[in-house]
Amino acid sequence: MRFRVVDTFSDERFAGNPAAVVEVPRFPPDGVMQRTAHLIGLPTSAFVVPVAPARYRVRWFTPYKEINLCGHATIAGARHLFLAPENAGQTRLTFVSDNGVLHAERAGELIAIDLPKAGLTVGEPPPGLLEALGTDAVVCAVSSDDVLVEVESAAVVAAVRPDFAALARQPFRGHIVTARAASGADFVSRTFFPSLGVNEDQVCVTAHCKLTPYWSQRLGRARLKALQLSERGGRLEVEDLGDRVRVLGTAVLRDEGDTTVLDDGAGTREGALR
Secondary structure, three states, rough: OOEEEEEEEEOOOOOOOOEEEEEOOOOOOHHHHHHHHHHHHEEEEEEEEEEEEOOOEEEEEEOOOOOOOHHHHHHHHHHHOOOOHHHOOOOEEEEEEEEEEEEEEOOOOOHHHEEEEEHHHHHHOOOOHHHOOOOOOOEEEEOEEEEEEEOOOOHHHHOOOHHHHHHHOOOOOOEEEEOOOOOOOEEEEEEEEEEHOOEEEEEOOOHHHHHHHHHHHHHHOOEEEEEOOOOOOOEEEEOOOOOOEEEEEEEEEEEEEEEEEEEEOEEEEEEEEE
């Protein structure tokens, strides 16, 4: 299986959030896709299968498990697939997953996707959460899968050094730490997913399905600029559309490679990766 690496939410290679795009005629066995994603070793690998003009089936795998939605890998997939000869002149691609349908559009130099908005319930921090993050909270809010913690400043966000083993024991998929930006954007964030094998996601689109309505309400504007303060960093534009969130970002093509994972009936065994 050949794959293409794309760096999203950055104007240069080896910045932003990388994803692998693996275009296949049909989905391989689950174990083969999981082992392939593990060999590639990026935060997410998107496996895409063409089913009709400008329409694809998609599944997403971290190095350790399948996930039901990944925005940055979808943007990576769109960046790669918009260059395919069969998509010449297309301005919109459709990605169909078991979790719903996503549309990716050209928006000038950016690629935009829209996703369902996630509701948040403000409450007390769950036991052990702040200790695991090593910070205090201004506000804590919980969604169906993630927890959002607003802290005092962007400097506090940048300084967070979590205990990842303790975070992995928390009853959440992910942990979002955020604050109002001092300059250059409207808000900043960092996101941690140790239970998925990704201690810190460089730029997380699905987290912005929570961050966008949260900061849109706080700041009184629907269209916002966001920075993710991870090691590689990333820039996003987001828009609250009511029941959905629009996320816009850049995507830069990087490496090509191939990997062989064989299903011999007794599990999987790996071949070459280059």
